[in-house]
Amino acid sequence: MKTQSQSKDKHINFLKKLRESATIRIALILLVLCVFLAIAEGKAFLTNENLLSVFRQFSFIGIMAIGECLVIITGGIDLSVGSIFAFSGVIGSLAMTSWGLGFILGLIVGLVAGAGFGLINGLLITKLKLPPFIATLGTMSIARGLSYAVTKGYPVSDMPDAFKFIGQGHILGIPAPIILLIIVTIIIGIFLHLTITGRRIFAIGGNEEASRVSGISVKKEKILVYTLCGLLAGLAGLATAARLNVAQSTAGAGSEMDAIAAVIIGGASLSGGVGNVAGPILGAAIMGVLRNGLVLMSVSAYWQQTVIGIVIIVAVTIDKMRYEKL
Amino acid sequence: MEEKTILELKNISKSFPGVQALNNVSIKFENGKVHAIVGENGAGKSTLIKILSGVYQKDNGVILINGKEIDIQNPRKATELGISTIYQELNLLPNLSIAENIFVGREKRNGVFYDKKTTEIEARKLLLEVGMTIDVGTLVKNLSIAQRQLLEVAKALSIDSQIIIMDEPTSSLAADEIEILLKIVKELRHKGKAIIYISHKLDEIYEVSDKITVLRDGESIGTVETNNCSEENLIQMMVGRPLVDLYPKLEVDIGDEILRVDNVTSGNLVKNVSFTLRKGEILGVAGLVGSGRSELMSAVFGIDPIDHGSVIIDGIELKSNYPKDSIDKGIGFVPEDRKMQGLILKMSIRENITISCLEDISSRGFISSKAENAISHDFSDKLQIKSTGIEQKVENLSGGNQQKVVIAKWLATRPKILILDEPTRGIDVGAKKEIYTLIGELVKIGVGIILVSSELPEVLGMSDRIMVMHEGLVKGFLSRNEATQEKIMSLILK
Numbered sequence: 001m002k003t004q005s006q007s008k009d010k011h012i013n014f015l016k017k018l019r020e021s022a023t024i025r026i027a028l029i030l031l032v033l034c035v036f037l038a039i040a041e042g043k044a045f046l047t048n049e050n051l052l053s054v055f056r057q058f059s060f061i062g063i064m065a066i067g068e069c070l071v072i073i074t075g076g077i078d079l080s081v082g083s084i085f086a087f088s089g090v091i092g093s094l095a096m097t098s099w100g101l102g103f104i105l106g107l108i109v110g111l112v113a114g115a116g117f118g119l120i121n122g123l124l125i126t127k128l129k130l131p132p133f134i135a136t137l138g139t140m141s142i143a144r145g146l147s148y149a150v151t152k153g154y155p156v157s158d159m160p161d162a163f164k165f166i167g168q169g170h171i172l173g174i175p176a177p178i179i180l181l182i183i184v185t186i187i188i189g190i191f192l193h194l195t196i197t198g199r200r201i202f203a204i205g206g207n208e209e210a211s212r213v214s215g216i217s218v219k220k221e222k223i224l225v226y227t228l229c230g231l232l233a234g235l236a237g238l239a240t241a242a243r244l245n246v247a248q249s250t251a252g253a254g255s256e257m258d259a260i261a262a263v264i265i266g267g268a269s270l271s272g273g274v275g276n277v278a279g280p281i282l283g284a285a286i287m288g289v290l291r292n293g294l295v296l297m298s299v300s301a302y303w304q305q306t307v308i309g310i311v312i313i314v315a316v317t318i319d320k321m322r323y324e325k326l
Numbered sequence: 327m328e329e330k331t332i333l334e335l336k337n338i339s340k341s342f343p344g345v346q347a348l349n350n351v352s353i354k355f356e357n358g359k360v361h362a363i364v365g366e367n368g369a370g371k372s373t374l375i376k377i378l379s380g381v382y383q384k385d386n387g388v389i390l391i392n393g394k395e396i397d398i399q400n401p402r403k404a405t406e407l408g409i410s411t412i413y414q415e416l417n418l419l420p421n422l423s424i425a426e427n428i429f430v431g432r433e434k435r436n437g438v439f440y441d442k443k444t445t446e447i448e449a450r451k452l453l454l455e456v457g458m459t460i461d462v463g464t465l466v467k468n469l470s471i472a473q474r475q476l477l478e479v480a481k482a483l484s485i486d487s488q489i490i491i492m493d494e495p496t497s498s499l500a501a502d503e504i505e506i507l508l509k510i511v512k513e514l515r516h517k518g519k520a521i522i523y524i525s526h527k528l529d530e531i532y533e534v535s536d537k538i539t540v541l542r543d544g545e546s547i548g549t550v551e552t553n554n555c556s557e558e559n560l561i562q563m564m565v566g567r568p569l570v571d572l573y574p575k576l577e578v579d580i581g582d583e584i585l586r587v588d589n590v591t592s593g594n595l596v597k598n599v600s601f602t603l604r605k606g607e608i609l610g611v612a613g614l615v616g617s618g619r620s621e622l623m624s625a626v627f628g629i630d631p632i633d634h635g636s637v638i639i640d641g642i643e644l645k646s647n648y649p650k651d652s653i654d655k656g657i658g659f660v661p662e663d664r665k666m667q668g669l670i671l672k673m674s675i676r677e678n679i680t681i682s683c684l685e686d687i688s689s690r691g692f693i694s695s696k697a698e699n700a701i702s703h704d705f706s707d708k709l710q711i712k713s714t715g716i717e718q719k720v721e722n723l724s725g726g727n728q729q730k731v732v733i734a735k736w737l738a739t740r741p742k743i744l745i746l747d748e749p750t751r752g753i754d755v756g757a758k759k760e761i762y763t764l765i766g767e768l769v770k771i772g773v774g775i776i777l778v779s780s781e782l783p784e785v786l787g788m789s790d791r792i793m794v795m796h797e798g799l800v801k802g803f804l805s806r807n808e809a810t811q812e813k814i815m816s817l818i819l820k
Contacts (some may be wrong), residue, residue, distance in 0.1 A: 194692050195693065196688050196691050199693060202677075203673065203677075207666075207672075209666055210666065210668055210670055211670065213627070213668070214735065215654075216650070219651055253508040273670070
């Protein structure tokens with residue numbers, strides 16, 4: 001009797017998920033976009049080279065967007081990721097080159113710097129009770145300023161080869177940044193969807209007060225989430241520096257908006273409690289493919305920006321309309 | 327005054343995916359009458375109101391006002407047709423003044439400018455009609471819930487509605503405030519308004535209504551004259567079966583002390599409170615709204631800080647003041663406001679039930695979905711939560727079933743002490759009885775229960791001992807045998 005009702009539950013769940021899942025709808029949008037480009041610009045778009053290059057390009061934003069997604073699920077926002085991206089990149093690169101710490105230690109310095117800024121965000125938000133928007137607006141400026149200060153505005157270059165591999169190398173013909181994105185996705189996916197902490201992150205975004213009453217240490221979980229977000233922004237910054245063989249204090253300026261856009265296009269709700277790990281990647285992929293398509297169709301760079309803005313608004317509007325109808 | 331049918335519903339039906347919310351419902355409402363609508367949760371009351379106020383559209387049927395067929399496409403249209411709805415959840419703007427709230431959307435103008443003077447004069451007249459003497463410039467956020475309810479009534483009067491729908495208007499009011507509201511309802515009747523009154527409180531319905539329509543499972547079971555229908559009859563119509571002995575108080579051996587609250591002071595509303603609770607005991611807590619009952623429970627559970635005093639569970643003092651520690655020590659807490667503090671509405675029944683016991687169903691931080699499903703099915707069945715399955719989102723459940731989910735969540739933590747703050751507020755008779763039965767089963771296995779309630783019959787019916795609070799102080803304790811409504815009231819007023 002019970003097993004019967006359970007299997008029936010499962011059946012209904014699958015159909016319901018198909019109907020309700022924003023992720024599947026977004027994946028369909030991406031598919032339609034790809035099919036359109038394949039027909040319109042088949043020769044140029046469908047080459048192995050082009051596809052891998054598009055994938056590699058959005059993998060940096062993708063890594064950052066996954067961290068941003070965790071924050072947005074708790075009902076917060078992190079505006080500092082673009083600046084942390086730059087700071088981790090330059091401090092890690094400086095450690096490897098000017099300070100002579102070598103590849104491993106330099107990488108660690110960069111990642112710790114990112115996680116450290118994330119931790120500071122978390123503490124400002126939970127201990128000083130600053131709204132996330134304000135706290136991360138502050139650290140956004142601080143991290144950017146520090147990036148200029150430690151480099152005096154000069155780019156850092158001549159990275160060790162081992163480091164460059166992270167951005168430029170290939171494993172079984174697949175560019176390393178793509179592998180990195182896949183690893184991050186799997187780890188964060190398992191963390192978010194299968195562990196106690198992951199469940200609590202959703203609960204906090206759904207109803208912070210009820211979560212506290214239910215025995216969740218809201219502050220502890222939030223600090224963890226902002227720290228992870230900082231860490232992933234730092235990782236993305238380091239990977240970009242490795243890719244370009246140069247770390248610049250201006251790197252990633254404005255990329256926080258790309259990360260947030262990827263999360264929102266990916267179906268998460270800014271009011272919190274909703275989202276999944278696939279969303280930000282699909283969101284980043286849609287923006288990446290769209291940019292590529294516009295380049296292939298020789299649309300001017302100025303218009304590309306405009307088109308992407310329109311797509312963000314249209315995608316979210318369609319999704320919202322659907323949701324409200326249900 | 328001549329009485330005539332002002333609003334008539336003919337064969338109204340409405341269905342949602344999987345549910346026939348209303349099925350061929352026909353009701354006539356007359357002016358100068360208070361017409362109550364009763365029924366269990368999920369009987370279709372809310373759907374009916376939402377159709378009348380233009381929030382939902384009917385699937386079938388006809389609505390007539392003064393004999394003319396009309397179509398209520400949206401809430402604005404309802405207002406134009408003279409139908410005002412006062413919802414349970416109030417629709418006021420907290421940062422605007424009383425006067426501004428009354429005329430919001432219909433601002434008085436002087437050319438292009440906002441006419442503050444006229445607004446305030448008109449508002450003052452309306453407030454007098456509902457018996458409020460407060461300054462019309464007061465911001466709504468500074469008003470009590472009762473004053474807000476009255477303000478909603480004033481707003482309904484300002485648009486000269488002929489039909490006023492009140493949805494559970496007294497659910498968050500104290501006894502004296504209820505009296506004022508009922509008086510106004512009677513005055514409105516006298517002025518010839520048709521009033522549709524929805525409430526779970528039968529005593530109120532008997533005091534104020536002329537007619538009662540009973541809904542059950544989306545169908546109209548019948549309309550009766552209030553004077554000709556006994557309470558037992560009415561309940562039988564509502565639940566479809568005779569309901570014997572609402573408070574099934576079992577004889578249970580009361581064991582050792584498990585909770586000692588010693589001289590606890592918290593904020594301005596809890597002053598030097600001391601009490602104890604024993605295994606298998608039900609301690610009722612009575613008092614008026616604002617007596618500090620809920621604040622005391624929040625402090626004991628660790629939501630609000632304890633300024634001084636101590637809480638001792640099984641001989642061990644609770645050190646840090648976090649809900650997490652209280653839960654670990656074996657306290658469960660069903661809060662007064664289930665939507666704010668009890669539930670994560672966007673999450674499923676399963677996720678809500680297990681949110682406080684995730685550690686028990688996990689290993690190395692990973693949730694076992696098998697264990698999780700088992701425990702959710704278990705409690706969902708045990709508490710008879712009516713749903714499409716454990717994956718249904720809690721926001722789509724009726725109030726009574728939502729409350730059952732909150733209770734299930736705490737039962738899943740296997741508590742030694744369960745604090746229930748207004749556990750049956752806004753819940754129908756059938757679900758109430760189920761919750762009382764459950765409380766009886768819990769004390770049988772030795773759980774200590776603290777039952778906070780504004781409904782005196784509930785406290786009297788269930789408790790072994792009653793603690794009476796007033797203005798943050800404990801005014802006294804009454805044993806089950808000596809307690810009566812009069813004694814509780816006299817302790818409060820002592």
